[in-house]
Amino acid sequence: MKTFRSLLFVPGSRPDRFEKALAAGADSICIDLEDAVPPQDKAAARAGVIGWLEANAESYPACAIGIRMNGLDTLDGLKDIIAFSETEARPNFFMIPKASSYSALANFQQLLHLRDLDQKRVALWAVIETVAGLKSASEIAGTCGSRGGVLFGGADYSLAIGTGMDWEALFHARTTLATEARVTNGTLMDVPYLNVKDEEGLRAECARVKALGFDGKSCIHPSQVAIVNEVFSPSEAEVDWAKRVSEAFKSQDGRAVLLDGKMLDIPVYLRAERILSKAGIEF
Structure with missing residues (x-):
């Protein structure tokens, strides 16, 4: 799988936005079953996403399609695993939130293997957004391998350490990931820029994380994609x-x-x- 510059999140409970996300120009989209979906909507979102994947399995665009699962230590995460093991629908990658250890990701990979998922096609991504995850960054990145990647979950990480999301507060985590997550040639992606109307702020933060060694930045709105792609493309x-x-x-x-x-x-x-x-x- 190629290195991504941009990854656009779209709520799993909003199938009306899936095609719009695909048309936004991002290198990848990630349909989110976790944070973007309230508890009462998770079952419907899960079924709707699988149905959409099944209907579009033969016509995937150049843009990679991923699924952010619910936490592997939650009931909804277990339901996600069961549901995807019982369908032939395959995303290009699965993204695991709050990854904190090698063992949890390895167990997930084993479950996929036992259900005969095509490992040559399905990559693994991990979101590092806890203190434990940052300490295990090299193991986690190694598990994801060169075809997968690591996403820095700055919002949850800032909550874990009791700070805001300003540059200084997250600088240590970013520089640690820029080193520890390079045990493979997988993609290293930064947290979304939350102010979707601040284009100059987005451009400046992209330039700073690019200088640290990040390959790209995730997005929460289609309007952010063009700027992210521009900054992370070679001039x-x-x-x-x-x-x-x-x-x-x-x-x-x-x-x-x-x-x-x-x-x-x-x-x-x-x-x-x-x-x-x-x-x-x-x-």
Whole structure:
């Protein structure tokens, strides 16, 4: 699965919004059965989402479709597992909220395997939004693997540590994830920006988390998608630099090379290749 720049959440209880979400231009959408659905609507939402997946199984768009399950330690989470094990409908990924340990995710994977889900297609995502989850970030990321990813759940994490969601309060968690979640090449996605009318604030926060090493940012409104995609896409200047680095290295058979007065070695070349890959350029 490719690295996502944008992931748009849509409530599982609002099937009228599913097609609109798919048309928003996000790299992925995540139909939410957890926080976005009140307790009294969860059974209907679960059945409606499965029915929608079954009806659209043969016509998935390029946009990846995921399902955020209810917590695995809740009754609704267990009902989610049973319901999805009894249908042939398959999302592109399952997202597990409040992931705090390797064991819970491993058990979930085992249940999927026992029910013969196609593991080559269904990826695993974890939301790290607790102190325990942050401490186990490397194990959790390793369980999700290179085809899955980690989402920073900043709202719940800020509640857990007793702070607001300002940049300084969440800086430690973000930098920890930028390191610990890189045990694989999976995607690392940031928490949504909650003020949907503040475009400049969204753009600025995207730039800051990109600088930390995040691959993208989740969204709670379609209007946020274009800005997120723009910031997390390589700029023309970055692509031009990457092309020149790649060309220089290939001309020197992979040896260290001088470019613009700077000595460039293998790590720089690999960074250039990653930029070209994100831009969808074969070079």
